[in-house]
Amino acid sequence: xxxxxxxxxxxxxxxxxxLADIGRRTGDLEASATQTVASxxxxxAQARRLGLVASARQAVESGQPLGALRARLxxxxxxxxxxxxxxxxxxxxxxxxxxxxxxxxxxxxxxxxWRAFNTGGxxxxxxxxxxxxxxxxRVERRDAPKRVTVGSAIAAADSALAQGKVxxxxxxxxxxxxxxxxxxxxxxxxxxxxxxxx
Numbered sequence: 001x002x003x004x005x006x007x008x009x010x011x012x013x014x015x016x017x018x019l020a021d022i023g024r025r026t027g028d029l030e031a032s033a034t035q036t037v038a039s040x041x042x043x044x045a046q047a048r049r050l051g052l053v054a055s056a057r058q059a060v061e062s063g064q065p066l067g068a069l070r071a072r073l074x075x076x077x078x079x080x081x082x083x084x085x086x087x088x089x090x091x092x093x094x095x096x097x098x099x100x101x102x103x104x105x106x107x108x109x110x111x112x113x114w115r116a117f118n119t120g121g122x123x124x125x126x127x128x129x130x131x132x133x134x135x136x137x138r139v140e141r142r143d144a145p146k147r148v149t150v151g152s153a154i155a156a157a158d159s160a161l162a163q164g165k166v167x168x169x170x171x172x173x174x175x176x177x178x179x180x181x182x183x184x185x186x187x188x189x190x191x192x193x194x195x196x197x198x
Contacts, residue, residue, distance in 0.1 A: 049076050056086065063095040099169070100161050103154060110150045110176065150176060 052073055059066055066073070066087060073083050157172035 052076055056090070060086065060090045061095060063098065064090060066090045096161055096164060096166070099166065100158060103157055103161070103169075103173075107150065107154045110154070114150050
């Protein structure tokens with residue numbers, strides 16, 4: 001019995017040491033769990049913000065108003081000036097489809113201006129027929145540099161719009177031959193902030 005009495009303090013010390021070790025491990029696990037939860041919350045917040053940005057982009061590109069999305073954007077993002085600048089671009093701002101339609105509508109006017117320039121505005125029916133034929137068939141030397149024509153510029157701009165590259169489309173329109181510059185630009189030849197942002 002005397003050995004059990006002398007072993008008791010040693011056992012108590014051993015149990016206390018084990019309890020302290022368990023307490024340390026529990027503390028480490030709690031800290032790790034807290035850190036994991038905080039990381040998951042940050043990831044969820046980032047995913048929510050990315051979803052809001054994607055929704056805002058879709059609204060702007062389709063010309064839809066931001067509506068209730070604006071309030072959620074205000075809650076998530078601190079840059080109110082940027083959000084205020086985004087508002088006019090949504091809900092009635094230009095859309096890719098709208099720009100492509102404008103381009104299609106503008107093509108006959110541009111071709112007429114180019115023909116009038118080439119004939120000095122005094123086109124006979126033969127000159128007019130030759131000019132129209134010239135827009136369909138062209139004979140050029142192989143080593144000659146490619147000329148920018150109304151048709152090629154319109155096609156290049158439409159292709160750029162189909163890819164969502166609005167600023168490239170505007171560059172193609174600005175590269176049109178000089179007589180086309182006399183026409184109203186319908187916003188195509190003049191750089192605008194929404195075009196530069198794309």
